[in-house]
Amino acid sequence: xxxxxxxxxxxxxxxxxxxxxxxxxxxxxxxxxxxxxxxxxxxxxxxxxxxxxxxxxxxxxxxxxxxxxxxxxxxxxxxxxxxxxxxxxxxxxxxxxxxxxxxxxxxxxxxxxxxxxxxxxxxxxxxxxxxxxxxxxxxxxxxxxxxxxxxxxxxxxxxxxxxxxxxxxxxxxxxxxxxxxxxxxxxxxxxx
Ligand SMILES: C[S@@+](CC[C@H](N)C(=O)[O-])C[C@H]1O[C@@H](n2cnc3c(N)ncnc32)[C@H](O)[C@@H]1O
Numbered sequence: 001x002x003x004x005x006x007x008x009x010x011x012x013x014x015x016x017x018x019x020x021x022x023x024x025x026x027x028x029x030x031x032x033x034x035x036x037x038x039x040x041x042x043x044x045x046x047x048x049x050x051x052x053x054x055x056x057x058x059x060x061x062x063x064x065x066x067x068x069x070x071x072x073x074x075x076x077x078x079x080x081x082x083x084x085x086x087x088x089x090x091x092x093x094x095x096x097x098x099x100x101x102x103x104x105x106x107x108x109x110x111x112x113x114x115x116x117x118x119x120x121x122x123x124x125x126x127x128x129x130x131x132x133x134x135x136x137x138x139x140x141x142x143x144x145x146x147x148x149x150x151x152x153x154x155x156x157x158x159x160x161x162x163x164x165x166x167x168x169x170x171x172x173x174x175x176x177x178x179x180x181x182x183x184x185x186x187x188x189x190x191x192x
Contacts, residue, residue: 001074001077001081003036003037003073003077003078003081005037005039006036006039006117006145007039007040007043008039010145010146010183010184011040011115011117011143011145011184012043014143014179014184014186015040015043015044015048017179018141018143018178018179018186019044019048019113019141020048022048022049022051022054022112022113023047023048023050023051024050024051025051025054026051026052026053026054027051027052027053027054028048028049028051028054028055028112028113029054029055029057029110029111029112029113030044030048030049030054030055030056030057030111030112030113030114030115031056031057031059031106031111031113031114031115031132031135032044032056032057032058032059032114032115032117033059033099033102033103033114033115033116033117033118033128033132034059034060034099034115034116034117034118034119035058035059035060035082035094036060036078036082037078037081037082037085038058038081038082038083038084038085038086039085040115040117041056041058041082041085041086041092042085042086044056045086045089045091045092049091054091055091055092055093056089056091056092056093057092057093057095057102057111058082058086058092058093058094058095059095059097059098059099059102059118060082060094060095060096060118061096061097061098062075062078062079062082062096063075082094099118099119099124099128099131100127100128100131103128103131103132103135104131106131106132106135107135108134108135109134109135109136109137109138109192110135110136110137111132111135111136111137111140112137112139112140112141113140113141113142113143114132114135114136114140114141114142114143115142115143115145116128116129116132116142116143116144116145117144117145117146120146120149120158120159120160121157121158121159121160121163122156122157122158122159122160122161122162122163122166123157123163124163125144125160125163125164125167126162126163126164126166126167127163129142129144129163129164129167130167133171133189134192136189137189138189138190138191138192139188139189139190140188140189141178141186141187141188141189142186142187142189143184143185143186143187144160144164144167144184144185145160145183145184146159146160146183146184147160147161147164147181147182147183147184147185148161148181148182148183149161149183164185168185168187174189174190174191174192175187175188175189175190176188176190
């Protein structure tokens, strides 16, 4: 069974451009919030996280729920697809829980890259960004997907934009914008 490959459509070019510097480096730690069928995971594991002790943490609930909006997926098949794409790699850990639960336990100053692509509700995106902050190393990168999705209605709290902008605004003096924001926004953490 095949599922939408959102990674290919909206993210791959940015991953190629901004994560290449980590390729083959030892000890690189990455976190993906919302791993779905494993397209971004497989690409990261194949192309970037090939250095010694490099590791990917993937977090996904993999069940149908209100915030997901994807009501037609067979989530057991999504899970099977994720596992088939990642099973050949020993340096990935799948965390089958909510992003909030995971982030509450995540270590400080740990990740070089955090990809925020789980719930797309503005408040959830803001919470995921805020809880990620202390886990992201100074010098690390945080990227948000679907920044411009549904922007025609700024009052729509069911899209990421207001969450991303609140996060960025709140920490603007501690972050550098590293891309021209399109469907994604990529930010580098300059200080705690
Ligand atoms: C857009 S998809 C992720 C796509 C993936 N990053 C990629 O590039 O292939 C969003 C995923 O986030 C998960 N998700 C949504 N809300 C979540 C939450 N609160 N906690 C954990 N996972 C969540 C969904 O189950 C879904 O698989």
